[in-house]
Amino acid sequence: MSSTLEFDGKDVDAAILTACKELGVKKEKLKYDVISYGSTGIFGLVGVKKARIKVFYRNNEKLQATSGDVGDEREKNGAEVEIENDVVTVKDEEEKDDGFSDVTPDFEEAMEGFKGYTFDDPPGILGKKALQRIIDLITTDAMITVNEKEDELLFNITGGNTAVLIGRRGKTLEAIQYIIEKIINKHHKDRIRIQIDVGEYLKIKQNNLVELAQRMAEKAVKKNKPFSIGKLNSYDRRIIHIALKNNKQVKTMSVGKNYYRRLVIFPKK
The missing domain is CATH 3.30.300.20 (K homology (KH) domain)
Known part of the structure; x- marks a missing residue:
């Protein structure tokens, strides 16, 4: 069996830091999946959400869960937690946080005061x-x-x-x-x-995404397992899909139904 703990933070890095501190694990050895990348909302005022990660444990390693606000009741009570093998976990499930799910203003009301058009x-x-x-x-x-x-x-x-x-x-x-x-x-x-x-922000961002896609594709082929790239909007996902379109060794798929979705890179069999 395998168990998990979940950690929150203002962003993913903060959630990772909290997990490392609570579990006494170095960052490079922490195995996790990102549940939510969080969101600053609209200009940081509306729809702000925390980032959340799910940490996985090895079968041959046992730790005490020390966090009082994460995990299930057994973990809260200090029960031993098993850590699963070193894998990259990819689940085809709907993302819970799209970063804008709390933003539902009336459109015409929101546009009051916009004159000239x-x-x-x-x-x-x-x-x-x-x-x-x-x-x-x-x-x-x-x-x-x-x-x-x-x-x-x-x-x-x-x-x-x-x-x-x-x-x-x-x-x-x-x-x-x-x-x-x-x-x-x-x-x-x-x-x-x-x-x-x-x-030229978009150009720089596009180049970074293409480089990231190529690195993840190489890892997927080398390790023969799928790798996921964060929660991305449709434009960022499109860049990665196009970047790997002609790569005969991998295929790409978007996972989720909301504004932000994970993009998964699968090695072709």
């Missing part, structure tokens, strides 16, 4: 005006250009306080993009893919 505007104009309104509330002297394709809009922001617009690990920019996508697609029949860039 109508929902009859073409998607590019509607998105640009709404985006300009939002970023003007965050920083000054920021300008927006729009690159329109058949089913995709790329908004590029220049000037202003780029660090504030991007936010920690890109969370603020992602929240803004989420809002603009909802505004545009709520009032247009055909779904339009939205991307918002600040400087």
Whole structure:
């Protein structure tokens, strides 16, 4: 049999640190799966969620569960916990936290005070005006250009306080993009893919994701077991799917049903 403990933190790193401290295990030896990467919500004000990890134990190693607020009752009472073998656990289950699940404002009410456009505007104009309104509330002297394709809009922001617009690990920019996508697609029949860039942030992020995908694919083939890459939004998942599309040794699959989903890389048999 195998058992697990769950640990929370403001982000995954904090949850890992807590797990290591509670269990007396070095970080490099900790075996875990990420249940939730947490979320700063919309601008860190609404829908904030903690990150949570599930720690797995080896069969040949026994530890005392010392945390008073994680695990089941046996673990809380100091029962011996078995640790399972060194495996990468991938479960096809619905993710519980999508980072925005608590954000359910009335759309028209939320848009009160946004003047200067109508929902009859073409998607590019509607998105640009709404985006300009939002970023003007965050920083000054920021300008927006729009690159329109058949089913995709790329908004590029220049000037202003780029660090504030991007936010920690890109969370603020992602929240803004989420809002603009909802505004545009709520009032247009055909779904339009939205991307918002600040400087060359998206290019750098894409390169990092491609490198990560290639590393994980190599590990999946070498160890002959699936590896998962965090909770990703649809744009990040698409980058990885495309990056590994021509790799004959692996296949990719998104797991989950909410805004954020894990992407799993499987070695082909």
